[in-house]
Amino acid sequence: MNKDFRKSTVYQIYPKSFCDTNKDGLGDLRGVIQKLDYIKELGVDYIWLTPFFVSPQNDNGYDVEDYYNIDPRYGTMEDVEELIAEGEKRGIGFMFDMVFNHVSTRHEWFRKAMEGNPYYKDFFIFRKGKGGGVPPTNWESKFGGNAWEYVEKFDEYYLHLFDVTQADLNWENENLRKEIQKILKFWMEKGVRGFRFDVINLISKACYEDDETGDGRKYYTDGPKIHQYLKEMHDATFGTDPGIVTVGEMSSTTMENCFQYAGRDTGELSMVFSFHHLKVDFMGNEKWVLVPADFQKLKNIIFDWQTKMAEHNAWNAVFWCNHDQPRVVSRFGDEEKCWKESAKMLGTIIHCLRGTPYVYQGEEIGMTNTDFTDISQFRDVESLNHYQILQDKGLSASDALRIIQAHSRDNGRTPMQWDDSKYAGFAAEDSAEPWIAVNGNHTKINAADQLKDEDSIFRYYQKLIAMRKEMDVIAYGDIEPLAPKDPCVFAYRRTYEGHELIVAANFYGREYTWKGAPDVDGYDRVIGNYKDAVSAEHGVMHLRPYEAAVWYK
Numbered sequence: 404m405n406k407d408f409r410k411s412t413v414y415q416i417y418p419k420s421f422c423d424t425n426k427d428g429l430g431d432l433r434g435v436i437q438k439l440d441y442i443k444e445l446g447v448d449y450i451w452l453t454p455f456f457v458s459p460q461n462d463n464g465y466d467v468e469d470y471y472n473i474d475p476r477y478g479t480m481e482d483v484e485e486l487i488a489e490g491e492k493r494g495i496g497f498m499f500d501m502v503f504n505h506v507s508t509r510h511e512w513f514r515k516a517m518e519g520n521p522y523y524k525d526f527f528i529f530r531k532g533k534g535g536g537v538p539p540t541n542w543e544s545k546f547g548g549n550a551w552e553y554v555e556k557f558d559e560y561y562l563h564l565f566d567v568t569q570a571d572l573n574w575e576n577e578n579l580r581k582e583i584q585k586i587l588k589f590w591m592e593k594g595v596r597g598f599r600f601d602v603i604n605l606i607s608k609a610c611y612e613d614d615e616t617g618d619g620r621k622y623y624t625d626g627p628k629i630h631q632y633l634k635e636m637h638d639a640t641f642g643t644d645p646g647i648v649t650v651g652e653m654s655s656t657t658m659e660n661c662f663q664y665a666g667r668d669t670g671e672l673s674m675v676f677s678f679h680h681l682k683v684d685f686m687g688n689e690k691w692v693l694v695p696a697d698f699q700k701l702k703n704i705i706f707d708w709q710t711k712m713a714e715h716n717a718w719n720a721v722f723w724c725n726h727d728q729p730r731v732v733s734r735f736g737d738e739e740k741c742w743k744e745s746a747k748m749l750g751t752i753i754h755c756l757r758g759t760p761y762v763y764q765g766e767e768i769g770m771t772n773t774d775f776t777d778i779s780q781f782r783d784v785e786s787l788n789h790y791q792i793l794q795d796k797g798l799s800a801s802d803a804l805r806i807i808q809a810h811s812r813d814n815g816r817t818p819m820q821w822d823d824s825k826y827a828g829f830a831a832e833d834s835a836e837p838w839i840a841v842n843g844n845h846t847k848i849n850a851a852d853q854l855k856d857e858d859s860i861f862r863y864y865q866k867l868i869a870m871r872k873e874m875d876v877i878a879y880g881d882i883e884p885l886a887p888k889d890p891c892v893f894a895y896r897r898t899y900e901g902h903e904l905i906v907a908a909n910f911y912g913r914e915y916t917w918k919g920a921p922d923v924d925g926y927d928r929v930i931g932n933y934k935d936a937v938s939a940e941h942g943v944m945h946l947r948p949y950e951a952a953v954w955y956k
């Protein structure tokens with residue numbers, strides 16, 4: 404099964420929240436098998452599954468204890484084999500999620516390191532403190548607090564850029580790199596068709612010094628040996644099979660580095676996730692604030708990446724949602740008044756861009772942020788840590804909660820809404836309670852209803868996904884931003900071998916007259932989120948709230 408990733412769409416599954424078949428309240432791999440026909444119907448080519456390897460689950464599986472075995476909460480190796488085979492029958496390839504910046508402190512390597520075994524100790528980053536209880540550097544953990552943990556026995560600290568139970572790996576060590584190659588080969592032999600690499604641009608640390616102006620990220624992001632490590636991994640493993648698709652999650656990266664990471668002939672990865680466009684409702688890098696989204700900035704960033712990655716023959720993953728992000732319809736759309744229109748509008752923008760689109764479970768039915776009203780309903784370690792940190796900074800509990808509600812990763816982690824039953828069909832009604840509460844709006848927003856409705860968000864996504872396959876201009880065309888400074892309109896033109904596509908979207912909930920719009924006379928309207936056509940004449944378009952449409956010639 405070899406596919407052209409430029410014509411493909413990827414569906415992301417967070418198994419813990421997808422479908423629970425054995426009634427323990429946790430989603431499982433058999434749940435994914437059960438829903439393969441649904442995913443097939445959507446028309447995607449690949450499924451990216453977030454980690455289901457043995458793990459204490461402090462970061463829901465991103466703290467891997469054993470890469471060669473399946474966490475029994477998710478299922479068994481037989482289930483994985485069946486899943487891959489069932490996917491193949493349906494023309495769907497699996498991309499597995501590889502977490503190689505760190506492992507769980509319960510991983511055998513770390514346990515041996517803690518026993519003082521020097522071979523394994525060098526798989527990690529242990530350093531002396533500065534004396535008097537001061538850690539080696541002032542770097543901050545991404546989940547809050549200092550990034551070093553003291554180990555009395557060695558009078559040393561180990562580095563953890565994430566949770567204290569996620570110890571960073573020392574990529575300088577060749578034996579460690581060989582172990583990583585072994586893991587990839589193991590899964591390739593099982594028939595996996597792709598990999599997603601977790602925070603992979605953090606694996607090469609430049610040095611271990613205090614960062615007087617920040618949190619340390621400049622010393623470990625896109626570090627000095629990152630390209631060397633990626634090329635080595637590519638050549639030794641997935642590079643030998645041109646059918647394997649890879650995507651690197653690039654934290655706070657630069658575009659120049661991404662030209663390399665995802666260049667057509669650079670021998671690193673097929674494509675990259677970057678996140679700058681999802682920080683437009685942050686204050687700089689600070690996520691735990693409430694500020695309105697900056698639309699101009701959003702457009703600037705997306706267009707900048709689109710055009711420059713194209714100039715450098717490099718490939719983007721394009722997306723709004725994943726398991727770390729709030730739901731896009733709540734974030735940039737209007738889940739109350741124009742739920743359906745805004746969800747479709749946002750889908751239109753992403754799916755006609757140059758790049759490989761990713762759909763995160765539930766996005767295709769317009770799932771919204773959680774309706775949680777109490778901190779006890781949240782589960783994510785990052786949210787819980789920051790709830791405390793915000794209050795330590797002097798915020799009231801209710802202000803801290805409002806920030807968590809808007810930005811928590813749990814917004815993307817509530818159970819998939821399959822139907823309107825008690826647990827939304829994620830679990831049977833007589834199952835254990837889901838590990839995280841179902842959103843009460845599942846009675847209105849669920850897959851069963853949308854499959855019956857030709858006008859649903861699901862049907863619209865299905866069409867967008869099919870369009871990329873049918874129209875080379877979407878998969879291969881150049882991109883030209885239109886009206887980049889317009890305060891309401893998100894629009895662009897794609898061109899390829901004499902074919903042309905025009906995409907126009909009103910990003911807001913008020914009617915808007917776009918003067919200077921391209922003349923679409925003589926073009927076919929191929930999709931739109933209102934039944935009748937946009938009113939457009941001689942370069943003036945009257946766009947209704949969140950209206951989006953696409954024309955082809």
Ligand code: GLC
Pocket residue numbers: 462465466502565601602652726727
């Ligand atoms: C990535 C994952 C996130 C995880 C982190 C640490 O950002 O997407 O869920 O917590 O890496 O592994």
Ligand code: CA
Pocket residue numbers: 422423424425426427428429430431476
């Ligand atoms: Ca289960």
